[in-house]
Amino acid sequence: MPPKGSRKSASSLPTQTLVLDNGAYTLKSGLVPAGSSNLAYDGCTVTPNCIARSSRDKRTYVSSELSKCADFGELAFRRPVEKGFIVNWEAEKAIWEHEFLDSKAKEGLRCDPRETNLLLTEKPNCPSLLQKNCDEIVFEQFEFARYYRCVGPTLNAYHPAQPNSLSSLPQECLLIIDTSYSDTTILPLYSGQLIQSALRRLTVGGKLLTNYLKELSSLRHYNMMEETYLLNEIKEAVSFVAPSAQQFGQNLERTWKGRLGDKRNLDPTIVLDYVLPDYEQSIHGYARPHDPAKSRMRRGLQPLQGPREDLLPLGNERFAVPELLFHPTDIGIQENGLPEAIMQSVGLLPEALKVGMLANVVVVGGNSLIPGFMERLESDLRALVPAEYYLNISRAEDPVKHTWLGAARLASQPELLKEVLVDKAEYDERGSGWLARKFAGGDTK
Amino acid sequence: MPHVEVLPNSASVSAPGWTYVVDTGYDPSKAPINPKDRKRAAARTQGRRGDNELTARQQTAIARRIAELDRDNDPKQQIAIPGKNVPAKTANARRIIQSARQIKHWLDEEEALAQLAPAPRTAATSSRAPPSRKLSTVPPTPAETTPGPTSGFMTPLPREDIDPLLSIEKTMAPPLSESELDALLSAPPLSYAESFATLPAGGPPQRQFCDNCGYWGKIKCLKCGARICGLECKDAHESTRCLKWA
Numbered sequence: 001m002p003p004k005g006s007r008k009s010a011s012s013l014p015t016q017t018l019v020l021d022n023g024a025y026t027l028k029s030g031l032v033p034a035g036s037s038n039l040a041y042d043g044c045t046v047t048p049n050c051i052a053r054s055s056r057d058k059r060t061y062v063s064s065e066l067s068k069c070a071d072f073g074e075l076a077f078r079r080p081v082e083k084g085f086i087v088n089w090e091a092e093k094a095i096w097e098h099e100f101l102d103s104k105a106k107e108g109l110r111c112d113p114r115e116t117n118l119l120l121t122e123k124p125n126c127p128s129l130l131q132k133n134c135d136e137i138v139f140e141q142f143e144f145a146r147y148y149r150c151v152g153p154t155l156n157a158y159h160p161a162q163p164n165s166l167s168s169l170p171q172e173c174l175l176i177i178d179t180s181y182s183d184t185t186i187l188p189l190y191s192g193q194l195i196q197s198a199l200r201r202l203t204v205g206g207k208l209l210t211n212y213l214k215e216l217s218s219l220r221h222y223n224m225m226e227e228t229y230l231l232n233e234i235k236e237a238v239s240f241v242a243p244s245a246q247q248f249g250q251n252l253e254r255t256w257k258g259r260l261g262d263k264r265n266l267d268p269t270i271v272l273d274y275v276l277p278d279y280e281q282s283i284h285g286y287a288r289p290h291d292p293a294k295s296r297m298r299r300g301l302q303p304l305q306g307p308r309e310d311l312l313p314l315g316n317e318r319f320a321v322p323e324l325l326f327h328p329t330d331i332g333i334q335e336n337g338l339p340e341a342i343m344q345s346v347g348l349l350p351e352a353l354k355v356g357m358l359a360n361v362v363v364v365g366g367n368s369l370i371p372g373f374m375e376r377l378e379s380d381l382r383a384l385v386p387a388e389y390y391l392n393i394s395r396a397e398d399p400v401k402h403t404w405l406g407a408a409r410l411a412s413q414p415e416l417l418k419e420v421l422v423d424k425a426e427y428d429e430r431g432s433g434w435l436a437r438k439f440a441g442g443d444t445k
Numbered sequence: 446m447p448h449v450e451v452l453p454n455s456a457s458v459s460a461p462g463w464t465y466v467v468d469t470g471y472d473p474s475k476a477p478i479n480p481k482d483r484k485r486a487a488a489r490t491q492g493r494r495g496d497n498e499l500t501a502r503q504q505t506a507i508a509r510r511i512a513e514l515d516r517d518n519d520p521k522q523q524i525a526i527p528g529k530n531v532p533a534k535t536a537n538a539r540r541i542i543q544s545a546r547q548i549k550h551w552l553d554e555e556e557a558l559a560q561l562a563p564a565p566r567t568a569a570t571s572s573r574a575p576p577s578r579k580l581s582t583v584p585p586t587p588a589e590t591t592p593g594p595t596s597g598f599m600t601p602l603p604r605e606d607i608d609p610l611l612s613i614e615k616t617m618a619p620p621l622s623e624s625e626l627d628a629l630l631s632a633p634p635l636s637y638a639e640s641f642a643t644l645p646a647g648g649p650p651q652r653q654f655c656d657n658c659g660y661w662g663k664i665k666c667l668k669c670g671a672r673i674c675g676l677e678c679k680d681a682h683e684s685t686r687c688l689k690w691a
Contacts, residue, residue, distance in 0.1 A: 024517065053524040060527040078524040082517040082548035083637075089542045094526045125637045127555035133541045141538040182517075186642075190630060197632040201640045203515060211514040216659065219685065256660045259675045316659045329651045331514075332499075332507035334644045341642035350625055351618035440634075 015145065017117040017411040018100065018109075021152055021404040022092075023049060024081035025181035025206065025366070027063070027099065028404040029109055031116075032411040039408050044401045045109060047099055051078045051091055062098045064106070071279040072229040084123030084182035085130050089137055096142070117421055118144040119411050121152030121403065124185060124199055128436060135435050139427045146421040149439050153178045153185065155406035156362060156396075157192035173356030177342065177377075178403075179367035181206040184325065184338060186345045188357050195353075200345040203333050204324045206367050210235050212331065213321045221312055230285070234274055234312070235321065238287050241372035242319045244379060245326075255315035266290060266315060276310040287314070322370045326380065339380040358385055361393040364402045368395050503670055506688055520547070552637055559636055657681045 021028035030043040047064040053076045054061070054069065061069050069075070080092035100109050118138060122131070131149070138147050157170035170192030178185045184202040188195045214231040218224045224231060242248035255271055258264035271290040277283055295313055296302040324330060326337040336344060342361075346354050361381075368374060378393050385391050396402035410416055427435055499507070533539035653662035655674035662672020666679065669688035673679045 051524055051526065053522075060524065062527060076519070076522050076524060078522075079517050083515075083552075085548060085551070087546070087548050087551065088518075089544070090526060093542060094528070097531075125634055125640045127551045127637065128558075129554060130551055133544075136537050137541055140535045141533060141542070143534075185640075190626070193630050195629050195632070196634040197629065199635065199640055200642045202642055203511070207517065208514045211516075215514065220658070252660060256674075257658065257677075260677055320654075320659055327652065329644065330654065331511065332651075333511055336642045336644055344642055349629070350621060352621045353629075355618050441631075 015115055015117060016111065017119055017417065018111055018144075019119045019404060019407045019411050021121045021407060022081065022086060023181060024079060024084055025049060026400070027095070028401055029099065030404065030408060031108060031111060032408045034412065034414045034417070036412045039405060039412060041398045041401045041405060043108075043408060044404045045106065046400065049079065049081060049092075049095060051094065052076065053078070063095045064099060070283055072227075072277075072283065073279050074226045075229050076226070077228065081182070084180070085126050086122075086134055087130065089133065093137070093141065101142075113142045113144045115145060117146040117411070117417070118142075118148070119407055119417075120147070120149045121155065121407060122149055123182065124151045124153075124187065124194065124196075125201070131439070132432050132436055135427070135432050135439075139424050143424065146423050147427075148417075148420045148422065150420075151187070151194055152403050152407070153187050153364060154189055154192060154194050155410055156364060156403055157189050158406045158409040159402075171360065173353060173360050175342070175346070175357040175361045177338070177361065177363045177365075177368075179205065179325065179338075179363065179365040181366065184365070184367070186342050188345060188349060188353070190353065195349065198345045198348040200341050202325070202328060202335055202338060202341055204328050204335075206232075209239070209321050209324060209367070212324065213239075213317060216317050216321070217312060222310075230276070233284065234287075234314070236369075237285075238272055238274065238314055238318050239322050239370055240319055241322045241326070241370055241376045243372060243376055248319065248323060251319055252316055266292070270318065271313065271315045272318065274312040274314055276312055278310070322367070322373065325367065325373070326376065337380075339377060339384055342381060343384050355389060359390045359392045361391070362402075363393065363395045364399045366400050368399045500670060502688060517548070555636060556638065656686055 016031050016033045019030055019032050025048070026046045027049045028044050028046055030045055032039070032043070048066050049063065050066070051063070052061045052066055052069070053059075054071060055074050055076065056071050059069075078088075078091055080086055080088040080090075080095065082088075086092050099105055100111055101113070102110075120134070120138070122134070134149065135147075138144050138149075153176045156176050157174050159171070161171050171189070172191055174189040176187045176189060178187065183205040186200040188198045210228065210232045213235050214224055214228065217231065217234075242251055251270060254267035256264060257266065268289050272287045273290050273294060274287045275285050277285045290313060293302060294311055297304050298311065320330070324333075326339070328335045328337065335341070346357055349357065363374065363377070374393070374395050378391070381393065382391055398405075422435060422438065533542050653672040654660065655662045655678050656666075656671045657678035658674060660674040660678075663674055664672070664679075666673055666682060666687060668683070671682065671686070671688065673682050
């Protein structure tokens with residue numbers, strides 16, 4: 001057996017790092033070799049983080065296999081991540097094995113954990129017992145060589161502030177708005193460190209919006225409670241955020257059917273018909289302007305003509321669903337809207353930091369892709385921020401992969417990475433309690 | 446054959462089950478006052494339920510609905526992992542992989558653990574009582590317990606020759622003190638329940654929408670209190686979502 005020192009030096013050789021942003025909806029993953037300088041969004045692979053079972057063709061699809069699915073009708077999902085935290089390790093293990101270890105795994109992602117570092121992201125405020133489970137599985141089941149776990153959005157601080165900046169230090173003040181599948185979080189970062197006491201969270205995330213649209217469509221038109229996949233597709237295709245609260249009210253008027261005896265015409269610029277896929281000829285639906293004759297036909301008030309198709313009329317659902325991000329009280333959630341919550345979070349910081357945070361607001365996460373979201377957030381926030389403050393808010397170029405790219409920038413710098421990674425041998429010696437304290441930034445004696 | 450006629454009496458008055466109610470806020474003169482009913486009188490002194498406040502039944506329905514909208518997995522459906530089942534490498538890993546707990550169990554356990562163990566004592570929080578686990582409106586910041594800005598090692602020197610009108614010193618934020626920053630950065634993470642944004646009292650009233658079509662909810666269903674926009678939607682509401690019999 002070689003002496004202990006020699007093994008240590010061998011394991012400290014720079015190797016590749018598996019950067020894994022383990023979201024509830026998708027896994028953002030990619031292998032980053034140490035010292036690589038040409039990092040881009042292309043290095044990131046987005047795969048669904050779920051196991052899906054179709055009751056029609058009786059097949060089970062694991063993660064990326066979902067792209068082979070041709071019939072999304074009544075597709076049931078099993079998601080290992082609940083509320084942003086990895087809860088079900090049985091499913092998560094199957095997905096990781098399928099994506100990273102299996103011989104059929106995609107070429108750019110297949111790796112041997114014993115020769116790979118793992119950089120894994122988590123949501124803030126994770127229950128400590130779940131963190132402990134995660135650490136134990138990573139080292140005891142997967143046996144990664146070295147591992148670091150941290151709050152995902154904090155890694156956005158490693159993006160260079162200017163495109164040509166050579167500094168590898170994290171940005172000093174950064175306010176990240178992460179509006180993701182599970183929820184929306186507001187994270188003030190100081191030099192890449194999260195100010196925990198000022199973190200704020202909103203219940204509303206992409207999942208809640210999809211489920212809300214599903215509930216509304218089922219109540220008003222067809223029963224679609226089993227069609228989560230389809231409703232998510234519809235949400236992504238048609239929803240938009242009204243430019244202001246006043247405009248929201250005007251849109252509501254324009255999409256109202258009117259009273260009995262006082263029927264109004266629906267505004268064709270807002271109301272759409274979504275042609276539902278039948279999963280025989282088409283697997284994806286599409287939206288087109290509303291045709292009143294077609295909806296009369298559907299209700300049997302006019303003889304049927306033309307090809308048979310199922311239409312889902314979408315009126316105020318288009319903007320009332322994403323409006324929940326700005327008015328969660330509309331369905332009774334006792335929380336502030338996003339702009340007020342940002343002010344609540346920033347209000348807990350000292351004056352000097354407040355100025356710095358509001359001048360560096362970056363929005364990441366898939367909900368920010370809803371048309372009109374950024375404009376609404378900026379105008380609502382500007383109205384709340386004192387006039388003498390400079391407000392600079394921007395959306396990341398690719399809000400879904402941005403956190404992954406930030407993590408990849410950290411992983412590509414061996415000297416930064418060396419400080420945070422933990423060796424498997426060290427874990428075996430000191431145990432998971434020590435590791436949890438180390439990752440929490442506490443004393444490790 | 447005797448002539449039979451139905452005479453109108455108080456029991457046969459046809460009640461439509463709904464009415465247009467002008468929403469003018471609270472009128473104390475209309476409040477039913479029964480001086481003998483001490484329990485209700487005591488409840489009234491604490492304030493009558495506002496128009497936007499809800500009955501217990503409505504609150505339960507809303508809480509249930511939000512939980513349903515925010516749910517990740519359907520506990521009723523079981524999807525088995527395909528392929529061969531490789532056994533876990535250690536007993537610990539096996540225990541974690543086979544665990545069937547859901548997120549609510551973990552969050553409850555975390556809450557219970559936090560109540561058992563005293564709050565971690567850091568330099569910034571040692572002078573304070575452990576924070577209550579209830580959802581407080583605004584969690585106390587560590588900045589409260591730290592001293593104000595220390596001696597002005599960063600404040601610019603007073604310059605006599607600058608016109609006070611042109612001085613920008615007043616508009617600049619006071620510099621960050623080292624201890625304040627340390628306290629902020631070393632503050633322990635909040636628990637999951639504490640991390641949510643709260644709704645301050647006295648904000649604008651909640652917007653009300655038609656339960657059926659999503660237009661403004663201008664009238665209330667007399668049976669359950671949900672908002673509807675007109676007669677058409679009232680019929681649809683009663684046949685589907687009315688909470689009267691829920």
